[in-house]
Amino acid sequence: MSQLGEGTGIVKGKETLVTSPRIKLASDTQPVPRKAYSPAWCSNRLESIYERDEDWLEKPQVEVFITQPAYSCICLHAQSDLQNEVGGALTGKWCQDAISGSQFIVVDAALPARHTRYGSAFLTFTSDSLLAFQRELETNHPGKLIVGWYHTHPGMGVFMSGYDTWLHEHFFPEHYQVALVIEPRSAQAGVFIRQPDGYLDARRYYGLYELNGSHTASIIDWQNLIPREDPDE
Numbered sequence: 001m002s003q004l005g006e007g008t009g010i011v012k013g014k015e016t017l018v019t020s021p022r023i024k025l026a027s028d029t030q031p032v033p034r035k036a037y038s039p040a041w042c043s044n045r046l047e048s049i050y051e052r053d054e055d056w057l058e059k060p061q062v063e064v065f066i067t068q069p070a071y072s073c074i075c076l077h078a079q080s081d082l083q084n085e086v087g088g089a090l091t092g093k094w095c096q097d098a099i100s101g102s103q104f105i106v107v108d109a110a111l112p113a114r115h116t117r118y119g120s121a122f123l124t125f126t127s128d129s130l131l132a133f134q135r136e137l138e139t140n141h142p143g144k145l146i147v148g149w150y151h152t153h154p155g156m157g158v159f160m161s162g163y164d165t166w167l168h169e170h171f172f173p174e175h176y177q178v179a180l181v182i183e184p185r186s187a188q189a190g191v192f193i194r195q196p197d198g199y200l201d202a203r204r205y206y207g208l209y210e211l212n213g214s215h216t217a218s219i220i221d222w223q224n225l226i227p228r229e230d231p232d233e
């Protein structure tokens with residue numbers, strides 16, 4: 001679960017409710033997807049159980065590729081604290097396949113949040129962490145976008161809490177922005193992606209593509225994501 005707080009928030013026990021966010025992690029100018037070719041051919045596709053459910057045919061707005069350096073950074077951060085939630089921003093590119101027209105994002109860096117308040121069942125980004133994301137993006141990742149965020153749920157499973165959904169809607173409102181949730185104790189993960197009509201399912205999640213440049217083994221053996229078999233093999 002996560003919260004995003006500012007100094008002006010209403011403190012309610014452990015919970016900080018923010019009524020008027022002033023910082024938005026989206027560009028003022030509307031970006032357009034880059035024309036590119038899907039790197040699916042050099043990636044390991046990991047599917048969630050929901051994607052294998054024929055009764056759930058919802059196609060996500062974007063598919064998610066994560067480069068191995070970014071993947072390593074996220075997983076190491078996730079496993080660095082098995083008691084408290086940790087999280088950060090995902091940066092990269094938003095693309096449209098030149099042949100199929102389908103959209104995808106490529107996450108090529110993760111920005112661990114440094115200015116957070118956290119506990120065993122909540123994570124609060126502060127306005128300082130959001131400003132730090134923007135500064136780091138401009139300084140070290142010029143031309144890249146914030147394509148989403150990630151955070152952990154130690155011992156709680158993979159879902160989007162009410163706070164997570166609130167945060168996602170207010171701070172990651174672009175249709176290509178996604179939320180990666182990791183349960184580090186049991187090695188489970190899932191990506192929450194909007195559907196074409198903007199709806200975000202808070203329970204059913206998607207898998208991801210581990211972009212590794214070749215058919216090498218995945219660096220993480222997720223307990224709840226299943227490698228998709230290549231039909232040509």
Ligand SMILES: [Zn+2]
Nearest residue numbers: 001002161164
């Ligand atoms: Zn959460």
